[in-house]
Amino acid sequence: MGGVTLFSLGVATTLTLVLRESSALESTPVRLTSTSTAAPPNWPAPVVTTAGGDAFVHAAAASVDAVVHVQTASLVADQSNPWLSMLGMAGGRIAQGSGSGVLIDEAGVIVTNHHVIQGAREVRVNTSDGESHVARVVGSDPSTDLAVLAIEADRPLPAMTMGNSDKVQVGEWVLAVGNPLNLTSTVTAGIVSAKGRNIRLLEADASREVFPxxxxxxxxxxxxxxNSGGALVNLEGQLIGINTAIASQTGSYAGYSFAIPSSIVAK
Known part of the structure; x- marks a missing residue:
């Protein structure tokens, strides 16, 4: 049986191109049945925390518009064809990336993962209403795998309220909101399985003062x-984490997801 690998959650594709000098970069579900005749256990009913409504619907409505689609373009050097250099042409590839981000301020401040925008020459943000904005990287920290972006809009943007991840309990219901596989504004649900996990995802680099x-x-x-950079929210619709990685043998979801807690994001 193969080992479990940790995967960050950006999506990347590449296109081969040739540049002259320094050209500008363009931007059957399974049905389960029971054969037991015994009476079902009398489990307690799920707790609904919103008066007169469904907690999941409330949390999704309070958060989905504040999650954005982050798209990046990077130039990757390609040394596979030395003839290009001899002809005065530079070879390379446009690497296109995709991830998620969370609006935390109505003025256009966005939190995402460092690995989503790492090395990008251009970053664009698509908001839930379909508008596209060129984003500026305000700051990025590989030690925490967090980055802050900024966009300019002609109106206040829907921002998510920051929750307190220190108060989150194991077994608590949460929602993950993001853009998996370019499926924008996707909401999924689960529970908090554990807290304080050190999965050794981030690598130390003393030469660049990177201490995970x-x-x-x-x-x-x-x-x-x-889903990288997207929101993990509680049933109040508050941001309690930034979805960052999964543990999987295939590179796709296998039941183990990891998010940076909001207590670190807030710092």
């Missing part, structure tokens, strides 16, 4: 490539 800080929230909410 890991204390992940582990959940079983379904996330896949493209």
């Amino acid at each position: 800080v890991e204390s992940f929230l582990q959940t079983d909410a379904a996330v896949n490539p493209g």
Whole structure:
């Protein structure tokens, strides 16, 4: 049996191109049945925390518009054809990436993962209403795998309220909101499986003063490539984590997801 591998959750594709000098970069479900004749156990009913409504619907409505689609373009050097250099042409590839981000301020401040925008020459953000914005990277921290972006809009944007991840309990219901596999504004549900996980996802690099800080929230909410940088929210619709990685043998969701807690994001 193969080992379990940790995967960050960005989506990347590449296109081969040739540039002259420094050209500008363009931007059957399974049905389960029971054969037992015994009476079902008298489990307690799920607790609904919103008066007169469904907690999941409330949390989704309060958060989905604040999650954005982050798209990146990077130029990757290609040394496979030395003839291009001899002809005065530079070879390379446009690497296109995709992930998620969370609006935390109505002025256009966005939190995402460092690995989503790492090395990008251009970053664009698509909001839930379909508008596209060129984003500026305000700052990025590989030690926590967090980055802050900024966009300009002609109106206040829907921002998510920051929750307190320190108060999150194991077994608590949560929602993951993001753009897996380019399926925008996708909401999935699960529970908090563990807290304070150090999964050794981030690599130390003393030469660049990168000293990893890991204390992940582990959940079983379904996330896949493209969810990176998206929101983990509680049933109040508050941000309690940034979805970052999964543990899987295939690269796709296998029941183990990890999010950076909001207590680290807030710092």
